[in-house]
Amino acid sequence: MVGSGSKHAAGGSGLGGGGERRKYPIRAEDYELYEEIGQGVSAIVYRALCRPLGETVAVKVLDFERTNSNLNNIMREAQTMILIDHPNVVKAICSFANNQTLWVVMPYMAGGSCLHIMKSVYPDGFEEAVIATLLREVLRGLEYLHHHGHIHRDVKAGNILVDSRGGVKLGDFGVSACLFESGDRQRARNTFVGTPCWADIWSFGITALELAHGHAPFSKYPPMKVLLMTLQNAPPGLDYERDKKFSRHFKQMVAMCLVKEPSKRPTATKLLKQSFFKQARSHDYIVRKLLEGLPGLGARYQALKEKDEHLLAQKKMPDGRKEEISQDEYKRGISSWNFDIDDLKSQASLISECEDTISSKDTDISSIYDFDTSLQEQALEGSLFSMKYDTDIENDVMANDKSAVSSPEQSVCLSRKHSSMESCDLDLQEKDLDAIPTSSFQERKCSFSSCSSDGFLSSKESSFSSKPQINIHNRDKGSGGVLQVADEPSPEAISRAPKSLVSNVDEHDDRSKPPLIQQRGRFKVTPGNVELDKAHSPGLQKSHSMQTISQLSALSIPSSAEAASSIIGGSLYIQLYNVLQTNLLQREQILHAMKQLYISDSISPVRMHSLSRSPSPSSALSVDRSMLLSTDSAAAQQNLNQRANPAESDSRNPLPKSEPKAEAAQDVLSKI
């Protein structure tokens, strides 16, 4: 559709009334944009008039500059929306390019989103019959999507839209996935039988709670806490005192959706048969209950926006923002995955190579969600979690240029040579306590100190590089699964990388954009004192992994400490975990190398054993300098291989031997 020579596009059935297909113009000048009615990660939605037809529509203006999704992805979203034809799913009427933007024309949903309605009028949630009516419509939409091989992946109150006649539709296909898009329909069907709906069904259950309470579970908690709670706690439900007003059927329906074991969740079709939905009513009921007396959408949206801005002016994150971020984390923490099974399998096996705590035996998707010890959860967060949520940036770079993957020397992103604290303050300060709940503060602090107790990472000493970095996960098993950070991607990689990525690399090119310190999946770290303006934030991708970033980037971050605790604390936590993993792996490799060298130098087995068991730097005080100078994990690995397979040893790479130097050992280990 984009750039099509024709000046008109056929609208979807029903839009023109009487079943005729109306011709919608595909030129910007044929649409008059009125007030803003919504904003997403990379798009602003306006009420608009389609001049030739005299019809009010919604136009979603997607800024190419603000999305780091490639054009194909954007087109895919628009195309998907155009092909949609179901009364409970918002379809796109047409789309076209206009300068640096893509315009997607949609039917105008005058009631706006359920989230906005709740925030404006029902802060404590809707009554049960309203919820049943809304959710039945949503389920019908989901049933249709799943039947056609689509997964919505972003089911939430904010994406349930209501039209002026009480019609309810699921909107926002920004992160939807088509199971068949690889072209191998049969394989996709076989691989995914039954699975894809699971993610949406979990989100659907959380959305039910959101509609019942006015907010999603744990929405007041910071994202990482929410994710941990999702993994650690029993699934949430309608179990509290305040939930007594809800029927048994409602509670049962929610409980069916919120089962951690994905395969045990019902399909949309099965859910629709639940008794809970017997109380669902008509569209008129929705009009009466929700829309009557409601201010116009534009005014409502403006009022909510002003409230948020007011909170921002007071340097507080608006509750709504907090909630949105947390609820996204919550839902996505358990319900999202990338849809490349092979990729997931290789990631899972990678993790098992890195982490003893995760079994590699079962690489089925569901097993990925089945870790139940806290250590495994932490490993999940640190590695699988971040890998699962990799953005397209990584994929693009990996696909485009493998040379962008850094050498092992470049892989340590926490190093002394980049020890300025400019980027972020890892040492969470007491004054930030009001920004996040005490429990999570303590938990996070505790995590940091446990790192430092090993002597490998001190929260006080360490920092992230202030240099912009691109985070590349090395998925090559041969590398042992080290998570690597490319310090400087090759010029080729830069030239071929998506524009937004390049802009992250070269901060000098665009100083209006906050320098990206590190981007890992949905999280990024920026200098704490940078004013982040959503409108100018770079590299925003319309994907769930970036949604939080966008929400965060809309905020003014007043101080690094505050930012660390209230906003990017979660991302720091993840990054620290990744760093820790990287370092632990390297440490293991070095210790292995040391062991081997000790063997060759006739060091007593008892001593060697104690060395391998003790991770503390002091245990390495009397080791051979040459053993320790190899911080290059690949070289260490090669040395190990040579020792293990002497026949294969390469005489061009002799294992260096030199004198014992305790200080050197300590020096090297302290840098790890």
Ligand SMILES: Nc1ncnc2c1ncn2[C@@H]1O[C@H](COP(=O)(O)OP(=O)(O)OP(=O)(O)O)[C@@H](O)[C@H]1O
């Ligand atoms: N057709 C529509 N009619 C009325 N309002 C709409 C329509 N489409 C979207 N909106 C409003 O605009 C907001 C943002 O739209 P949308 O979710 O499509 O953008 P996005 O960039 O995909 O956002 P997200 O961050 O939720 O992924 C919605 O939450 C909703 O309030």
